[in-house]
Amino acid sequence: MTIKEIHQNLLNKDFSARELTEHCLETIKKEEPKIGAFLSVSDNSALEQADVVDEKIKQGQEITLLSGVPCAIKDAILVAGQKCTAGSRILENYLAPYDATAIAKLKKQGVIILGKTNLDEFAMGSSTEHSAFQATRNPHDLTRVPGGTSGGSAAAVAARECVFALGSDTGGSIRQPASFCGVVGLKPTYGAVSRYGLIAHASSLDQIGPLTKTVEDCQIVFDTIKGKDEHDATSTDADNPSVNVDLKNVKIGIPKEYFGEGLEKATREIIESIIKKAEKAGAEIREISLPHSQYALACYYLVSTSEASANLARFDGIKYGLSQTAINLAEVYLKSRGEGFGSEVKRRIMLGTFALSSGYYDAFYAKAQKVRTMIKQDFDQAFEQVDFIFTPVSPFPAFKIGEKIDDPLKMYLSDILTVPISLAGAPALSLPVGQDGHLPVGLQIISRPFNEKGIFQIGQKLEKIL
Amino acid sequence: MIDKKLVEKVAHLARLELSDNEKIKMQRELSAILDYMALLNEVDVSNVAPFYANGDLFNITRVDQASSLDEQARQKIIEQFPRQDGAYLKVKEIF
Numbered sequence: 001m002t003i004k005e006i007h008q009n010l011l012n013k014d015f016s017a018r019e020l021t022e023h024c025l026e027t028i029k030k031e032e033p034k035i036g037a038f039l040s041v042s043d044n045s046a047l048e049q050a051d052v053v054d055e056k057i058k059q060g061q062e063i064t065l066l067s068g069v070p071c072a073i074k075d076a077i078l079v080a081g082q083k084c085t086a087g088s089r090i091l092e093n094y095l096a097p098y099d100a101t102a103i104a105k106l107k108k109q110g111v112i113i114l115g116k117t118n119l120d121e122f123a124m125g126s127s128t129e130h131s132a133f134q135a136t137r138n139p140h141d142l143t144r145v146p147g148g149t150s151g152g153s154a155a156a157v158a159a160r161e162c163v164f165a166l167g168s169d170t171g172g173s174i175r176q177p178a179s180f181c182g183v184v185g186l187k188p189t190y191g192a193v194s195r196y197g198l199i200a201h202a203s204s205l206d207q208i209g210p211l212t213k214t215v216e217d218c219q220i221v222f223d224t225i226k227g228k229d230e231h232d233a234t235s236t237d238a239d240n241p242s243v244n245v246d247l248k249n250v251k252i253g254i255p256k257e258y259f260g261e262g263l264e265k266a267t268r269e270i271i272e273s274i275i276k277k278a279e280k281a282g283a284e285i286r287e288i289s290l291p292h293s294q295y296a297l298a299c300y301y302l303v304s305t306s307e308a309s310a311n312l313a314r315f316d317g318i319k320y321g322l323s324q325t326a327i328n329l330a331e332v333y334l335k336s337r338g339e340g341f342g343s344e345v346k347r348r349i350m351l352g353t354f355a356l357s358s359g360y361y362d363a364f365y366a367k368a369q370k371v372r373t374m375i376k377q378d379f380d381q382a383f384e385q386v387d388f389i390f391t392p393v394s395p396f397p398a399f400k401i402g403e404k405i406d407d408p409l410k411m412y413l414s415d416i417l418t419v420p421i422s423l424a425g426a427p428a429l430s431l432p433v434g435q436d437g438h439l440p441v442g443l444q445i446i447s448r449p450f451n452e453k454g455i456f457q458i459g460q461k462l463e464k465i466l
Numbered sequence: 467m468i469d470k471k472l473v474e475k476v477a478h479l480a481r482l483e484l485s486d487n488e489k490i491k492m493q494r495e496l497s498a499i500l501d502y503m504a505l506l507n508e509v510d511v512s513n514v515a516p517f518y519a520n521g522d523l524f525n526i527t528r529v530d531q532a533s534s535l536d537e538q539a540r541q542k543i544i545e546q547f548p549r550q551d552g553a554y555l556k557v558k559e560i561f
Contacts, residue, residue, distance in 0.1 A: 080539070097546075302503060302506075319548075339483075357479060366516060373514050
């Protein structure tokens, strides 16, 4: 059921918010032994929130579109009073003291928060296997990963344990799991949604965004959480003027670099067939080039790890989180961090610290920042010619659990089609457009910064012609 | 390129305690990752400015003044100090 349908059903008293919440909690109870999407479920507070909505309906008060809609939140986003682990031992018992801005905005609308979802530790990974607590399985094939890092959120939506979920995307962490699990996922323009209350991974890239069943739902959630926030200096209210976008009046760019070697045949065929359908519906299709995209992955893993190494310096065993006893202050740092962080997080802190260290800074971090400028310019130039860019989200569908876990570089390469967009700060939506056997395949719809509205319009047109 | 000494130096800068096994693994994995990063050597960046920020974000400032925190949030933060003395955070001596 979509958010609008739920709203109508609540108004018609076809079911109550409590009944809907109980239904989700039952689904969670039934599915979780197989899927493992949730790290924590808060039955009581969810039912209390539902009762508040039901009381309003009973009294004939107006309710908002999202009132009584049950959702799940990635466990890197703070929900006051609930545990927020970031999938890490170092925050295993950490209780969030306040709400993230995105959460405060959702709560104001009366959403029901069912619980917190699994992720790769500190949102570092591509499969959710790097969670310190559990693996999450893909609802379409339990032997495969749900993608990552918002794998718990994507799996929870796909398994119908919730109506929508929030995730976060640094290099593909909403789009890739959305693609693997066959749901809609939006990485908003950098700055569109406040990062306040999101546990920081790489601050020049991180964005909170929705994972939903339909594009319409995605737009409803995005419109609720977006906007300038005094707690995040990089957030803005920028919004493109509303233009009615139809497939008949748009130019769609197809970057040849995203259809090269490494793209699986079935994925290619599915994406090419949707491009043909868009063309048939009247869109002008143009081959374009984003020539520096081949350097994006190397650039991304230098920029993001450098920022992460600085961001994760705050986990020092002093203020909160795991704290090891030791004989002196330096030992507290070394032992708390050595014990509390998992292998992928340590690897990235090491890589980032190396890239920023004296003697290597110019060759690695500074070089990557210059390449980032060139990648961004590629996109700026492309959007002078076209309105949207279509690419696959991932070169392949969901892979097997364990397949890439022992080879970090191989795991990194699964982000190759999503990281360039993150570096450019542009918005991108993953739309489920087909299946390779039983495995979902997502189309990535990219547009110029702050044109989420246009992406939603095109996405909804495409949903109708699939 | 990455030897054990460099791994130890970087680990110290990052304040990470690594076991001997972790050091050996880290040396191998970082070497493989940095070999891949060498791809960037192909790009001529001689006239390119480093990336600064997306959009027109520039020097966003706010008034430098203390703001008060909701009492409940304050209590939750204090309760989670690993070591405390009343409402104070207690740390090990530095020297």
